[in-house]
Amino acid sequence: MASYTAIDNYLEDHLDESLSELSKLCAIPSVAAKNQGMDEGAELVEDMLKKRGFKVEIMPSGGPPVVFAERKGESDKTLMFYNHYDVQPPEPLELWDSPPFEATQRNGKLYARGVSDDKGHFVSRLFAIDALLAVDSELPCNIKFVVEGEEETGSNHMPDFVKDNADKLAADVCIWEFGGVDFRDVPMQTVGMRGICYVELSVETAKIDVHSGLGGSIFPNAAWRLVWALTTLKGQDERIRLPNYYENVVHPTERDKELFAALPDKAAEYKQRYGVQEFLKGVEGGADLLVQEVFEPTCTICGLTSGYQGPGSKTVLPAVASAKVDFRLVPNQTPEEVLTKLRAHLDAEGFSDIKITYNGGEPPGRTDPDDPFIDLVVNAATDIYGTPQQIVPMTGGSGPNHAFLHYLELPVATSGISYPGAKVHAPNENIRIDLYMKGAKHITRIMKDFGES
Amino acid sequence: MASYTAIDNYLEDHLDESLSELSKLCAIPSVAAKNQGMDEGAELVEDMLKKRGFKVEIMPSGGPPVVFAERKGESDKTLMFYNHYDVQPPEPLELWDSPPFEATQRNGKLYARGVSDDKGHFVSRLFAIDALLAVDSELPCNIKFVVEGEEETGSNHMPDFVKDNADKLAADVCIWEFGGVDFRDVPMQTVGMRGICYVELSVETAKIDVHSGLGGSIFPNAAWRLVWALTTLKGQDERIRLPNYYENVVHPTERDKELFAALPDKAAEYKQRYGVQEFLKGVEGGADLLVQEVFEPTCTICGLTSGYQGPGSKTVLPAVASAKVDFRLVPNQTPEEVLTKLRAHLDAEGFSDIKITYNGGEPPGRTDPDDPFIDLVVNAATDIYGTPQQIVPMTGGSGPNHAFLHYLELPVATSGISYPGAKVHAPNENIRIDLYMKGAKHITRIMKDFGES
Numbered sequence A, B: 001m002a003s004y005t006a007i008d009n010y011l012e013d014h015l016d017e018s019l020s021e022l023s024k025l026c027a028i029p030s031v032a033a034k035n036q037g038m039d040e041g042a043e044l045v046e047d048m049l050k051k052r053g054f055k056v057e058i059m060p061s062g063g064p065p066v067v068f069a070e071r072k073g074e075s076d077k078t079l080m081f082y083n084h085y086d087v088q089p090p091e092p093l094e095l096w097d098s099p100p101f102e103a104t105q106r107n108g109k110l111y112a113r114g115v116s117d118d119k120g121h122f123v124s125r126l127f128a129i130d131a132l133l134a135v136d137s138e139l140p141c142n143i144k145f146v147v148e149g150e151e152e153t154g155s156n157h158m159p160d161f162v163k164d165n166a167d168k169l170a171a172d173v174c175i176w177e178f179g180g181v182d183f184r185d186v187p188m189q190t191v192g193m194r195g196i197c198y199v200e201l202s203v204e205t206a207k208i209d210v211h212s213g214l215g216g217s218i219f220p221n222a223a224w225r226l227v228w229a230l231t232t233l234k235g236q237d238e239r240i241r242l243p244n245y246y247e248n249v250v251h252p253t254e255r256d257k258e259l260f261a262a263l264p265d266k267a268a269e270y271k272q273r274y275g276v277q278e279f280l281k282g283v284e285g286g287a288d289l290l291v292q293e294v295f296e297p298t299c300t301i302c303g304l305t306s307g308y309q310g311p312g313s314k315t316v317l318p319a320v321a322s323a324k325v326d327f328r329l330v331p332n333q334t335p336e337e338v339l340t341k342l343r344a345h346l347d348a349e350g351f352s353d354i355k356i357t358y359n360g361g362e363p364p365g366r367t368d369p370d371d372p373f374i375d376l377v378v379n380a381a382t383d384i385y386g387t388p389q390q391i392v393p394m395t396g397g398s399g400p401n402h403a404f405l406h407y408l409e410l411p412v413a414t415s416g417i418s419y420p421g422a423k424v425h426a427p428n429e430n431i432r433i434d435l436y437m438k439g440a441k442h443i444t445r446i447m448k449d450f451g452e453s
Helices: A005-013 A015-026 A038-051 A119-136 A158-164 A222-233 A254-262 A267-274 A286-295 A335-348 A372-380 A401-407 A433-452 B005-013 B015-026 B038-051 B119-136 B158-164 B222-233 B254-262 B267-274 B286-295 B335-348 B372-380 B401-407 B433-452
Strands: A055-059 A066-071 A078-084 A104-106 A109-111 A142-148 A173-175 A187-190 A192-204 A298-307 A320-329 A355-362 A390-392 A395-398 A430-432 B055-059 B066-071 B078-084 B104-106 B109-111 B142-148 B173-175 B187-190 B195-204 B298-307 B320-329 B355-362 B390-392 B430-432
Touching: A005 A015, A005 A119, A005 A433, A015 A038, A015 A109, A015 A119, A015 A433, A038 A055, A038 A066, A038 A119, A038 A142, A078 A119, A078 A401, A078 A433, A109 A433, A119 A433, A142 A158, A158 A401, A173 A433, A187 A372, A192 A222, A192 A335, A192 A401, A222 A298, A222 A320, A222 A335, A222 B222, A222 B298, A254 A286, A254 A390, A267 A286, A286 A395, A298 B222, A320 A335, A320 A355, A320 A395, A335 A355, A372 A433, A430 A433, B005 B015, B005 B119, B005 B433, B015 B038, B015 B109, B015 B119, B015 B433, B038 B055, B038 B066, B038 B119, B038 B142, B078 B119, B078 B401, B078 B433, B109 B433, B119 B433, B142 B158, B158 B401, B173 B433, B187 B372, B195 B222, B195 B335, B222 B298, B222 B320, B222 B335, B254 B286, B254 B390, B267 B286, B320 B335, B320 B355, B335 B355, B372 B433, B430 B433
Parallel strands: A078 A142, A078 A173, A187 A390, A192 A395, B078 B142, B078 B173, B187 B390
Antiparallel strands: A055 A066, A066 A142, A104 A109, A109 A430, A192 A320, A192 A355, A298 A320, A298 B298, B055 B066, B066 B142, B104 B109, B109 B430, B195 B320, B195 B355, B298 B320
């Protein structure tokens, strides 16, 4: 086992420098949903990689540009990092305690939109690379970076990008954009992600809004049409009502259940953190809660909008209404399948007037929990966290990991700086600075172990 | 019959002056829903009335102030004008062709928020008074004005105000805030208004929004709770599902039906104006459409709001959701009755988590279509429009007419300047200037006929 004293000393001595570089990246409001600051974000990422001696290309993707970078190392094996420079919209702004695009340190944490998801992960990997270069003068293995700009809107162009550039992107293993500890500070290894199909449902019942005193009993109301249509998608029993919706669902294996059973109960933590009284379908906690959380297909209303939404009353009958709806997919569902079933269902229920706009999606993807690279990453954690990573068979989130699994045939492992209080996608997104350090250290171990393996 | 040559000449010669005074009133953004410009609105109304020799008081109402004014006339009989200085919110701003609070003339029309509802009506009555004073030096009857500031949010304080000031407000007859012609340019006499009960339904399922990738299958979703609760209120058959909701509904009389049957078919006009394909419950037109329009209780979603509503996608599970819902009431329903039934219904359906906020309401109110004052106003129109007013038994809108009917025992008639293209409550609200003139002329006839009756 290599000695990490010099590497760890470098990291301890250069923490503020790295956080300052991270803060600069967080100052760019690269909100993919609004197509803001994409070029600016990509260019700063490019500069940061060039500074480390990477050969960098800003590549067109059909959407925001992808930053691709590579640098040779001692061994001939290649480790790829997948990250993204785009962030979620910062709204609602009034709930932030400090401006979302001015990274602010308070109580051992750094707050900013994107500081955890995903800019902090990206910069912590550069930080690890800095330490290895400073101490060893070269990297233990070849490194490639794929840093995209539309992860938060569903990585719509990523699968084709990976497929079309499969030769250039060829690697042996992949470290995913995220990772971190659970509420006990135990590091987690997540080997799968659900898929997603994100749609906007909209309806227009008239060309202008009508005075509600005039139209209520004779004119169709877009808000009512939308509400009734939504109700046909999912009942209060949480069962998705699209015909044959569950036909391609693969249930968790015995090994999955064993891994879930080894994980701690999240019930109390979830209740406390989110202020909820009870979970859906009466599940109380333990492995049952974990299995339901990720192996149950979802249909989530993410947003509703129609008519007057300001203070007080406006007596208006809305001509238009829309909802944003997010379906999370489990193996082997696909977004294409959901779109087809959704259109057929709405038509059959008498809602041909409801328009479906596909905002993006991706299929689910999983790595074998017993893959040797998973084992390497899991065990490399022990030196940092005092315990190996614990394996999570699948997480509720989605990402383009399926493209790396399918087109590049890479095992995809996770390692990172996040924790349950990170408030990703919410106001006051933050990282714990101690975990930022641990994350960087873990990456140095992974790279060295992989180079020597 | 009096000669109106001098009066009409005065009106023709002073039209621009009156429109300029109206434009000044429209420049005040007196949006009751936002509690904006209320004092400023009341003070300008006060100035305008004082200029005409009225004794004016700005009276507290519990809400925005009420401007009360009186001036003696030749006869000892008193005619009251009810108007309001508040307006609807101007949103959506991007659909206005000129700024909502800068009255703009185009093609024989004057555009501004409130120019029709209700500032134009108020100023056209002052214009008529100017003409009578200029020609006759005195008014033919006593005149009282009640000009309130929260009609657009449901006149919440008006019933108590009228009740508490019944002596001061005593009068013989009342001209209501609005009136005008239908799509044939035939003047209409509206002798009743529906009631209203306006509520906001809201629900909170967690203390913060949750990442939809995490929570979709285990956390309650405020948007889903709201959608499911709303669906229990009204089905696609348009039947309101609150138990015993229809028990106090009075059906139209034979006289009502006779009056409706005399009215022209509105089907084609409605379809053209609003761009709708068909009416609810399969009604095609004629008297059936008119009866359904006003004698059918309604439950209208006026607004929906939850989660992310911006461009693109945000994968969020909303912690809060709300809807604005407007129930229009027919005789003898009351807002109190609706609130009680709504709470009981939601509780019984398992939606005790849905909070009801009462934004205001009022019961329905009707004047006898055969009242002598209705007859006077109807016939005074002939000289101006070439035809008497045609009687409409009830209109879909709501107002505090019930307070004037009940506490002051006044017959309430309508006369005004509006027309079906006025876009009240919508962008590009406007008046036709020719109808502004006719409305003022009609008022001069009503006042003189009433003074001499």
